[in-house]
Amino acid sequence: ASLAAKAVKALMEEALLTPKPGLVDARDNGSHTDMSIDLMLASARALEDTFREIAIVSYLHPVDQTLREQIALIGREGEKVMLSATNGVNTHKGAIWALGLLTSARAAFPRERDPHQIMSIAGRIASFHDRYRPMQQTNGRTVKKKYAVVGAEEEAKLGFPHIRDEALPALLRARACGKTEVEARLEALLALVACVDDTCILHRGQLTDLMAIQSMAAAFLAADGLRTQSGRKLLYRLSEYCNVRQLSPGGSADLLAATLFLID
Ligand SMILES: CC(C)(COP(=O)(O)OP(=O)(O)OC[C@H]1O[C@@H](n2cnc3c(N)ncnc32)[C@H](O[C@H]2O[C@H](COP(=O)(O)OP(=O)(O)OP(=O)(O)O)[C@@H](O)[C@H]2O)[C@@H]1O)[C@@H](O)C(=O)NCCC(=O)NCCS
Numbered sequence: 193a194s195l196a197a198k199a200v201k202a203l204m205e206e207a208l209l210t211p212k213p214g215l216v217d218a219r220d221n222g223s224h225t226d227m228s229i230d231l232m233l234a235s236a237r238a239l240e241d242t243f244r245e246i247a248i249v250s251y252l253h254p255v256d257q258t259l260r261e262q263i264a265l266i267g268r269e270g271e272k273v274m275l276s277a278t279n280g281v282n283t284h285k286g287a288i289w290a291l292g293l294l295t296s297a298r299a300a301f302p303r304e305r306d307p308h309q310i311m312s313i314a315g316r317i318a319s320f321h322d323r324y325r326p327m328q329q330t331n332g333r334t335v336k337k338k339y340a341v342v343g344a345e346e347e348a349k350l351g352f353p354h355i356r357d358e359a360l361p362a363l364l365r366a367r368a369c370g371k372t373e374v375e376a377r378l379e380a381l382l383a384l385v386a387c388v389d390d391t392c393i394l395h396r397g398q399l400t401d402l403m404a405i406q407s408m409a410a411a412f413l414a415a416d417g418l419r420t421q422s423g424r425k426l427l428y429r430l431s432e433y434c435n436v437r438q439l440s441p442g443g444s445a446d447l448l449a450a451t452l453f454l455i456d
Pocket residue numbers: 263264265266267268282283284285286287288289291292293322325330331332333342343344345347388389390391392393395396442443444446447
């Protein structure tokens with residue numbers, strides 16, 4: 193399949209993974225009142241042309257500022273495409289960013305298969321300055337004024353450390369112990385939730401909410417996930433915590449989609 197089709201597939205697989213705490217899945221809308229699984233899938237499909245354009249301009253392109261600025265333009269258009277497909281709901285802003293950069297890296301080096309190399313190339317692309325980036329206030333910028341966090345921008349510039357050191361190892365470890373694909377992906381997601389400074393959570397909630405969510409996710413993994421009663425109870429508590437406060441680990445969901453794209 194094309195890179196664009198793989199990016200869309202990764203977004204769909206993330207959306208369909210069930211259960212997920214706070215997030216939209218095939219069973220319920222988590223803590224979201226303005227999203228549904230149909231909306232997530234429609235948003236994913238609408239983004240295929242965006243990822244295709246990114247792949248085309250990036251094909252065999254050297255890693256430089258021109259590449260950075262060309263894909264930024266397409267990415268910003270992609271955000272508009274997303275908002276028109278969802279009637280204004282921000283379903284995939286972080287995913288356009290992460291998957292856009294990773295698609296660009298894969299197209300620039302079509303023979304490179306190693307996820308670590310691809311993440312590092314994407315990090316180099318992200319690190320060039322985009323002179324045309326609007327100065328407008330975003331939730332990420334608001335949060336970063338308050339807290340020193342690794343948000344979506346830094347995550348990419350650093351070469352996706354949370355995918356490299358947490359999600360990918362968790363996914364491969366769970367597969368190697370014979371767990372189901374659903375368990376492996378859920379553990380990869382929770383490995384992200386346990387340590388990502390999710391600006392979605394920090395924008396709507398408090399620092400104490402982020403810490404509580406991170407520690408419940410870590411406890412779920414320590415309890416061997418869905419395999420044990422205590423793991424299942426922790427996942428239930430985490431979901432309730434998110435739903436009651438209308439909080440959602442949207443940044444971690446985007447990074448899970450990026451993880452799935454890297455191993456496709
Ligand atoms: C450089 C950009 C990432 C923009 O940076 P900025 O800091 O301004 O980021 P945000 O606008 O806040 O958006 C970043 C989205 O990334 C996700 N995210 C959050 N934390 C992390 C993290 N630690 N690591 C990785 N990813 C993270 C998150 O996306 C998900 O949440 C969305 C909903 O988020 P939110 O905005 O909080 O909620 P709303 O419902 O909109 O608002 P409220 O109702 O709460 O008020 C959802 O979409 C998920 O996807 C963040 O939203 C970059 O985006 C950029 O500059 N792009 C320009 C184009 C470009 O250069 N592209 C290049 C390649 S395509």
